[in-house]
Amino acid sequence: MFAFPPQTQDFLRDLSAHNDREWFDAHRAEYQAAYVEPARAFVAAVAPELERIAPGVCAEPRVLGSIFRINRDTRFSRDKRPYKEHLDLWFWEGERRTARSGFYLRVTPELVGIGAGANHLSREAIDRYRAAVCDAEAGAELAQIVSALETDGWDLAEPRLKRAPRGWTAVDPDAEPLLRRDSLFIARQEPAERATDADRLVPACVEAWSALAPLHRWLVAHVQ
Template sequence: MDGGGFSHFPGEALDFLTALRANNDRDWFAENKAVYERAVKAPAEDFCRAVTGRLEEMTGLPHRPKIFRIHRDVRFSRDKTPYNAHLHISFTAETGSTSQPGWYFGLEPERLTAGTGVFELHKGDLDAFRARVAGKDGERLARLIGNLPADVRVSKPELKRVPQPYAADHPRADLLRRKSLTGWMDFANPREACENGFMDRCFDAFVRLRPLFDWLSAAARQPGR
């Protein structure tokens, strides 16, 4: 499948993020901004275009990519370092639903990961998710998660107890204790992002995570939701 000409990030991208982590101040960034623009920002835009096209072809849904800002919002944080020493990107299917799952990519000095899912289900969406989990469709989700590749990392439940009105010993208690659901595939070495053919390996991770996306997306697109 065509990757839109994008194969991999330049090695300079990971070098820049590693150096930024060690020199996280405005003077250093100003001196190296050209490197950021060339080695991180521009390749990330190319990556977004390539991945968006593939996701739309795979799912049949329009997607909107988002490159998260390198500037940190430090207004309410004790950590006043001004920059994010990582590259985070999301791809959201444009269905108009507040519970539509997304796809996620992260490149950091010590981690390279691809994921899918929903980070936060709000009241109405959360109630609908739990009702669906408690029924027959929840059995399918449990099997789906159990059949994911062994190297898929599924997020942990946020709640200690099963919420009312569901029984504490419900067979899908683990799923009912969730307020979000995401699955992740971690690459062995962040440097893989800078190797030939990375685009194909990254999209292969999305393909392997697709069953989770499809289950969540089906709920988000139900009539009246």
């Protein structure tokens, strides 16, 4: 089994306290040893499990592959901190640049987040999502998937819209609330110590991703 070393969360904690380029440049060796290398090892550890959950899923042990870059895009943000203060990993199907759903892991000093689904959909992808929700068969299937997840204790974030967008009506009434969403991502939080637990980290990810796999498959089929 695999666990992140304590140094991963120590590095992220220190980065949070000194989020500037001067500090980061002085600690590039720690970034490589505590952030990049453990992330690569995690990707290698979960790749066979993910292949069983979603055959064809991509697990690339590199930055800008399954490992998100640590640099923040500050061009259009008031928050000018140059670096992310967490470690994000993503596993997708198809071409990375056009993928719309995937399995996620986030490691922070305070928690571990495990999830799957689609976030930050483009305008075209949102239209494909709404068209599928309005389809009798596809909409009913998604409603059943989401209902089963909620029954099993998964919490969905509140939808961004207060009512369904004009011009869209779901055939299945159970799917109608899903039209108020412009993304569909579900995650749960684990305690911070899960990241360093070699007996539980990978099994916890596999358990969560297996439960969320039907949602991922629906999104790949109908939105991606």
